[in-house]
Amino acid sequence: MVTDTAQKITDMTIRGAGRIARAGAAAMRDYARAYPGDDLEDFRKGLKESADILIASRPTAVSLWNGVHATLLGVEDADTVDGVRAVVIRNADAFITRSEGAVKAIARIGANRIEDGDVILTHCNSSAAIGAIIEAHRQGKRFRVYATESRPWRQGLLTVRDLSEAGVDVTLIIDSVVNSVMKHVTKVFVGADTITSHGALINKVGTSMVALAAHEARVQLYVCSETYKFSPMTLSGEMVKIEEREVSEIIAPGDLPEGVRVFNPVFDCTPASHIDGIITELGLMAPAAVYGVMVSQLGYSVFGEE
Numbered sequence: 001m002v003t004d005t006a007q008k009i010t011d012m013t014i015r016g017a018g019r020i021a022r023a024g025a026a027a028m029r030d031y032a033r034a035y036p037g038d039d040l041e042d043f044r045k046g047l048k049e050s051a052d053i054l055i056a057s058r059p060t061a062v063s064l065w066n067g068v069h070a071t072l073l074g075v076e077d078a079d080t081v082d083g084v085r086a087v088v089i090r091n092a093d094a095f096i097t098r099s100e101g102a103v104k105a106i107a108r109i110g111a112n113r114i115e116d117g118d119v120i121l122t123h124c125n126s127s128a129a130i131g132a133i134i135e136a137h138r139q140g141k142r143f144r145v146y147a148t149e150s151r152p153w154r155q156g157l158l159t160v161r162d163l164s165e166a167g168v169d170v171t172l173i174i175d176s177v178v179n180s181v182m183k184h185v186t187k188v189f190v191g192a193d194t195i196t197s198h199g200a201l202i203n204k205v206g207t208s209m210v211a212l213a214a215h216e217a218r219v220q221l222y223v224c225s226e227t228y229k230f231s232p233m234t235l236s237g238e239m240v241k242i243e244e245r246e247v248s249e250i251i252a253p254g255d256l257p258e259g260v261r262v263f264n265p266v267f268d269c270t271p272a273s274h275i276d277g278i279i280t281e282l283g284l285m286a287p288a289a290v291y292g293v294m295v296s297q298l299g300y301s302v303f304g305e306e
């Protein structure tokens with residue numbers, strides 16, 4: 001179960017920062033539920049190993065780390081296998097409920113930033129950003145959307161499917177068209193894999209180029225992010241690891257001229273200075289507010305679990 005889920009996250013059958021976090025929490029819950037023995041130390045060891053396997057399945061989105069670690073809170077205090085099992089199941093269910101609720105709250109709060117006549121640009125496939133756009137449409141607002149293709153995985157095709165099924169007026173563009181259409185765009189909505197303590201955004205590669213184009217054109221950029229995408233590790237200055245994936249995702253290795261290397265990072269970093277607001281389940285906040293929320297809400301207690 002744990003290795004199955006980890007494999008699905010690695011091969012992107014399950015993808016998107018919120019979904020992988022919920023899948024990680026669910027895999028921990030299922031492991032706990034199915035643990036057959038009565039050896040407490042062995043159970044705790046198995047939970048720790050499962051957490052490590054899940055977290056290693058994709059390195060960039062801290063949502064996965066937070067989702068998996070949330071299931072382990074209080075495990076050291078329970079002193080029977082059944083007690084630990086109950087804690088993990090309760091924690092996992094609570095995290096999943098919180099995560100789903102956060103995406104819905106972001107849809108409501110994000111929709112408030114969308115007005116009649118807007119031309120929105122979104123990059124890749126973020127369920128949080130798409131939720132806000134669909135909610136604004138559901139409220140009867142009239143606007144249109146540009147969605148990037150997002151090479152190499154083309155998650156933009158999922159975005160245009162989701163938006164068009166909801167009845168949103170959407171135009172698919174390849175990534176390199178972003179700067180050309182930016183003069184027509186009024187707002188950019190993107191998702192997040194990780195937000196650092198100083199308010200920088202780690203999201204699908206290309207987001208920083210979108211942000212640069214938006215900044216240059218004085219177009220507002222909003223990040224739709226649940227607060228469990230705030231990275232407690234960055235409080236102590238740790239860097240976010242940017243995942244690099246296989247060459248074959250870009251070109252069949254046999255088609256590559258000899259001596260040519262391929263660089264395939266799948267996320268990049270957008271500085272806080274290019275972000276107008278972060279739409280969270282707690283409300284709209286400036287990137288500078290992230291540090292305070294991280295310390296007060298996620299807090300050093302989460303950080304201290306490591």
Ligand code: RUB
Pocket residue numbers: 015016017018019061123124125126127128129153155190191192193203204205266
């Ligand atoms: C997806 C991506 C999304 C964020 C947020 O990358 O970068 O913008 O994960 O998604 P990948 P959500 O396809 O490589 O996972 O809002 O759904 O959590």
